[in-house]
Amino acid sequence: MPDTEAYREFVSVRMDQWRRTAYLLCGDWHTADDLVSTALVKLLRHWTRIASMDNPEAYVRRMLLRAWLDERRRPWRREHSRAELPEQVADADPSRAADHLAVLGLLAQLPVRRRAVLVLRYFCDLSVEETAEVMGCSTGTVKSQTARALDTLRGLADVTIKKEDPLWT
Numbered sequence: 001m002p003d004t005e006a007y008r009e010f011v012s013v014r015m016d017q018w019r020r021t022a023y024l025l026c027g028d029w030h031t032a033d034d035l036v037s038t039a040l041v042k043l044l045r046h047w048t049r050i051a052s053m054d055n056p057e058a059y060v061r062r063m064l065l066r067a068w069l070d071e072r073r074r075p076w077r078r079e080h081s082r083a084e085l086p087e088q089v090a091d092a093d094p095s096r097a098a099d100h101l102a103v104l105g106l107l108a109q110l111p112v113r114r115r116a117v118l119v120l121r122y123f124c125d126l127s128v129e130e131t132a133e134v135m136g137c138s139t140g141t142v143k144s145q146t147a148r149a150l151d152t153l154r155g156l157a158d159v160t161i162k163k164e165d166p167l168w169t
Helices: 004-026 029-045 047-051 056-073 094-108 112-123 128-135 139-164
Strands: none
Touching: 004 029, 004 047, 004 056, 004 112, 029 047, 029 056, 047 056, 056 112, 056 128, 094 112, 094 139, 112 128, 112 139, 128 139
16 A cells, blocks of 8 residues: 555655656646656556656656657547637736747647657756656657757747738738
């Protein structure tokens, strides 16, 4: 029987961080909650082994990443039809909300692994080596994927700015 009190303490301290990480990976709060729930079930199932690890936090991040990659492979996730547009929520600072949505939109245009590299490196603040370990690849792959992702984001941001500039037309 796993030590549920230690599990609850470990999870309660980190739950918000995992939820934000999952959101940055998938771009949807409902899917992020599903990813975190999936990871938490697996975490509880193997808690006695995971609790004795040197870095259980990294293990949970890897579980989140794997859960997201598994979720992306499911065929019903490829469908995006909607009957009507969702209502816009008013934000206190519209310019900040616009920037936030612009960044999320640009992230959504990246391939899966490049988006994952950026989230792990810059949101989770992992080193190149830690990111390579979580993703199961070499440090060179992390570096090249990071560079390519940032170049792609810069290119996408330039196109977005040019399209909004009245002199561009």
